[in-house]
Amino acid sequence: MRKANLGVAIFLFLIGAIVMFDAVRLGWRWDPGFGPGAGYLPFYLALGILIGTSVIIIKQVRQLVKEGAGDKPLIEEGGLKPILWVLVPSAVMVVLVSVVGLHFAAFLFLLFYMRVVGKIGWLECILVSVLIPVAMYITFDRLFLIPLPDGMIGPYLKLPF
Amino acid sequence: MRKGFSGLKVAAIVVCSLALVFSSIGTAKAWVPDRPVEFVIPAGTGGGADVMARFISPLVTKYKLSPKPWIVINKSAGAGAEGFMYVKGQKGNPNVIIITLDNLFTTPLATGVPFNWRDLTPVARLALDEFVLWVNAGSPYKTAMEYIDAVKKAPGKFVMGGTGAKQEDQIITVMLEQTFGLKFNYVPFKGGGEVAVELVGNHINSSVNNPAEAVSQWKAGKLRPLGLFDHQRLELPDWKGIPTMKEATGKDLAYLMLRGIFMAPGVTKEQTEYYVQTLKKVTETPEWKKYISDNGLKAAFLTGPDFVKWLGEKETMTKDFMAKGGLLKK
Amino acid sequence: MESNFHNLVMGISVSMQPYHFLMAMVGLVLGVIVGVLPGLGGANGVAILIPLTVAMEPISGIILLASIYWGALYGGSITSILFNIPGEPWSVATTFDGYPLAKKGKAGKALVLSFFSHFVGAVLGVIMLSFFAPIIAEFALKFGPAEIFSVMVLTFSAFVGLGGKDPVKTLISIFFGFILAAVGMDIVTGQLRMTFGSINLMGGFNFIVAVIGLFGLGEIFLTVEEGLKLESTAGGRVTFKDMAWGIKEIAHEWKSLLLGAVIGCWMGLKPGGATPASFMAYGFAKQGHKKSAEFGNGASAGIIAPEAAAHGAGTSAALPMVTLGIPGSPTMAVIMGGLMIFGLLPGPMLFKEHANFVWGFIGSCWIGNILGLFVVLAFAPLFAAILKIRFAIIMPIIVYVCAIGAYAVNNRMIDVYYMIIFGVLGYLFKKLDYPLAPMVLALVLGDMAESALRQALLISSGNPIVLFRPPIALPIMIVAIIIFFWPTISGIIRKRRTSVGPG
Numbered sequence: 001m002r003k004a005n006l007g008v009a010i011f012l013f014l015i016g017a018i019v020m021f022d023a024v025r026l027g028w029r030w031d032p033g034f035g036p037g038a039g040y041l042p043f044y045l046a047l048g049i050l051i052g053t054s055v056i057i058i059k060q061v062r063q064l065v066k067e068g069a070g071d072k073p074l075i076e077e078g079g080l081k082p083i084l085w086v087l088v089p090s091a092v093m094v095v096l097v098s099v100v101g102l103h104f105a106a107f108l109f110l111l112f113y114m115r116v117v118g119k120i121g122w123l124e125c126i127l128v129s130v131l132i133p134v135a136m137y138i139t140f141d142r143l144f145l146i147p148l149p150d151g152m153i154g155p156y157l158k159l160p161f
Numbered sequence: 162m163r164k165g166f167s168g169l170k171v172a173a174i175v176v177c178s179l180a181l182v183f184s185s186i187g188t189a190k191a192w193v194p195d196r197p198v199e200f201v202i203p204a205g206t207g208g209g210a211d212v213m214a215r216f217i218s219p220l221v222t223k224y225k226l227s228p229k230p231w232i233v234i235n236k237s238a239g240a241g242a243e244g245f246m247y248v249k250g251q252k253g254n255p256n257v258i259i260i261t262l263d264n265l266f267t268t269p270l271a272t273g274v275p276f277n278w279r280d281l282t283p284v285a286r287l288a289l290d291e292f293v294l295w296v297n298a299g300s301p302y303k304t305a306m307e308y309i310d311a312v313k314k315a316p317g318k319f320v321m322g323g324t325g326a327k328q329e330d331q332i333i334t335v336m337l338e339q340t341f342g343l344k345f346n347y348v349p350f351k352g353g354g355e356v357a358v359e360l361v362g363n364h365i366n367s368s369v370n371n372p373a374e375a376v377s378q379w380k381a382g383k384l385r386p387l388g389l390f391d392h393q394r395l396e397l398p399d400w401k402g403i404p405t406m407k408e409a410t411g412k413d414l415a416y417l418m419l420r421g422i423f424m425a426p427g428v429t430k431e432q433t434e435y436y437v438q439t440l441k442k443v444t445e446t447p448e449w450k451k452y453i454s455d456n457g458l459k460a461a462f463l464t465g466p467d468f469v470k471w472l473g474e475k476e477t478m479t480k481d482f483m484a485k486g487g488l489l490k491k
Numbered sequence: 492m493e494s495n496f497h498n499l500v501m502g503i504s505v506s507m508q509p510y511h512f513l514m515a516m517v518g519l520v521l522g523v524i525v526g527v528l529p530g531l532g533g534a535n536g537v538a539i540l541i542p543l544t545v546a547m548e549p550i551s552g553i554i555l556l557a558s559i560y561w562g563a564l565y566g567g568s569i570t571s572i573l574f575n576i577p578g579e580p581w582s583v584a585t586t587f588d589g590y591p592l593a594k595k596g597k598a599g600k601a602l603v604l605s606f607f608s609h610f611v612g613a614v615l616g617v618i619m620l621s622f623f624a625p626i627i628a629e630f631a632l633k634f635g636p637a638e639i640f641s642v643m644v645l646t647f648s649a650f651v652g653l654g655g656k657d658p659v660k661t662l663i664s665i666f667f668g669f670i671l672a673a674v675g676m677d678i679v680t681g682q683l684r685m686t687f688g689s690i691n692l693m694g695g696f697n698f699i700v701a702v703i704g705l706f707g708l709g710e711i712f713l714t715v716e717e718g719l720k721l722e723s724t725a726g727g728r729v730t731f732k733d734m735a736w737g738i739k740e741i742a743h744e745w746k747s748l749l750l751g752a753v754i755g756c757w758m759g760l761k762p763g764g765a766t767p768a769s770f771m772a773y774g775f776a777k778q779g780h781k782k783s784a785e786f787g788n789g790a791s792a793g794i795i796a797p798e799a800a801a802h803g804a805g806t807s808a809a810l811p812m813v814t815l816g817i818p819g820s821p822t823m824a825v826i827m828g829g830l831m832i833f834g835l836l837p838g839p840m841l842f843k844e845h846a847n848f849v850w851g852f853i854g855s856c857w858i859g860n861i862l863g864l865f866v867v868l869a870f871a872p873l874f875a876a877i878l879k880i881r882f883a884i885i886m887p888i889i890v891y892v893c894a895i896g897a898y899a900v901n902n903r904m905i906d907v908y909y910m911i912i913f914g915v916l917g918y919l920f921k922k923l924d925y926p927l928a929p930m931v932l933a934l935v936l937g938d939m940a941e942s943a944l945r946q947a948l949l950i951s952s953g954n955p956i957v958l959f960r961p962p963i964a965l966p967i968m969i970v971a972i973i974i975f976f977w978p979t980i981s982g983i984i985r986k987r988r989t990s991v992g993p994g
Binding site: 001004005008012015018019022026030031032035036037038039041042045046048049052053055056074075076078079080082083085086087089090091093094097098102106109110113114117118119120124128132133136139140143144145146147148149 | 524525528531535536539659660662663666667669670673677679680682684685687708711712715716717718881882883884886887888890891892894895898899902904907908911914915918919920922923925941944945948949953
């Protein structure tokens, strides 16, 4: 847990630093007669984040040196695998969208997760992973006229109506 | 065997001729949208451009001017830069159009976003939007001159509310300041309707709202128009009574905002022609005429080379105003 | 007042005509559907149907459009309760207690509570709209930037009690939310902030996208880690017993209910008011409640207050449209566009020139909201039944629908990437005790609060006294400050009492 704490704090520290950098560029002073500039609030927000994360970082590093990695792991034992089983396919689906379109990517994702992770029967898998994207396509693209991303082969996968 | 062969041959001929027939039909008929048209608005919901686009799209359906629906999509980020960059990136896609206001010129000039109107294909100017100098009806200023004199006496004390920063409203404010030697305290708000309500609530002293943004407050007796930023009066029944700035102050101040349509770059002439004709038909409908009159717009349909020339002039003018007011990106 | 009553009766009778009744039903069902799907809202539903209404009588058209809006309001919190995924910005606060209650296997009860609270919020809003519209519009006009800012401060102070254990992390969380809100174009100076030349960053971080990731995906990660399944035994049904329980419960929590409804109706008068209203109602309900420790673990009042506020605000958002001509919410903006197509000009003249139309609309607000309650109650078992589906089937579908929702908010692919990143962030933050509620509050209000603050300061030429100007900003600020320090103050009082008492 300590390492994770440290990692997130460093990540936020870096974001704070970037924001601080941009706030100075934008003008962070309180201009008399005009009020705060565009960078005024971001400057102090970034300052707050830098100070806050520094406190956490110092505390964590001290404990890390003194007591080692610490009490409890961030992810419970045996917890990482199921998380990755969700995260990785979801990320792959999102990346695939630009190639095969959202609905087809979702079809692959549904089929993969249900079959490989969920160990659900083939018939049910295919039924759900075909019908749900079709239903979504009809609802969004057709009924509510929200064109969802097609990808490169998307235009060839359109339903005939 | 022989028979089969000739059968195949006949079939091939039939298929070929059919294909020919179909393709010839395809070319003989003018181009029409083959997919739903994305109608991009480089502004948020509720503003002038948004209302206009949402007004046009059902009219197109009603009068069956397009085989596919026109779908309105707001891409308002970065004062419209998101919408312009999106359409710029749709090279050769004939099923995307964008409605523009003056942020077509002001946004790239004020923010440095790599975009120019020449990156798009101009289709048509639908109308021009006027600007009016408004004050609260409860304020003592009956004419533009009275108000300007009051502002002159107290530099920086009078609050001018407007839509956004470094856009039309601020340009007009700068124009007023430089012409009459005034200093306003310009305060930007998100939308024109909001500005009108701030003025009714007396939180600001004046605005340069478009007619549409303030008309309903005006008719309810809450706001008072002092002058129209145009060379002539607006020839519409409701709006005739508003004097031009020249009549009111002696200085011929004019600023008109573009309400036009553009396509993505790299589209064919035929495709552009479809939109020109369709939009022309839209502006001929009775609904459009009522809309123009209700909202105090100036009917000014323009297309082709004349439109391109006008755009060039308008761009130079806008840049000039912005440079004078120090509104360009440094 | 009397003529109002007469007009109202007329309006209601117009909207009770069979054809209009049918329109209302169609609109409501459609509205519930768009409300349930995250990323889709009333605005989408209305925009799609406007072309259809062109051919109708204006009054029939507006009844159809308004009914979509009511349906979307009712439906917005269903996914908040079932999956911790808010369908609309104003149903975020509902996840805080709605989802925990559903997790305990009481999804049906949570849904029923939500619907009844919506109904009460709606009734208060419609009463306001029917009888006090002009007076309230006059009051709404008094809110300038300084007053808006004071309301924002009040909302934040209501949330002071919702931080985590570690005050440093709570502060970081709030600041992080504010920073996310600041990305994009600065409205006051027209400068681009923290975009570093990227067109994608120009659009900033959308609140709904962040929330779908932080709450929705984050929760899925937590669930699979624990090896728990989303399914629950008793949650899959909504019975008449649940409904009876719901009525008893909202009667019991009448204080939170009323608090929520009043806050909602008040906040809805200004554009974008529904979301802060729901947060504020939640914060106040918690602070003032005897069992405030139960909040966050499925307290009834934690559902009732924000839900009543959300629907109250949604209803009173119609008021500035008919009286001032400004839309109180995005959906109202689209409806306003619709009015123009009917050839009607929204604003103060609408009441005078088209009284029949306005009263027909108000009448349909009554009918629509009453009918809406029955529609969602009829739908509730169907929604609750979703929880019975096996986790390995429903989970990927949820991820898929979330991706669609994130995309549909702004039609941008980048938002879908953000959603995944926010999902991971939500998981980490939750594990490491960075509180999420103050962060999303800062994200949703940051923009509004900052522009109100800076507009007020511009108007006053940089003089901060304007933020405390009477008669409205001053009392609100004082209340906000008292509430902010209330934990300390009440501690001191208690100490004194205990020391005085026995001595």
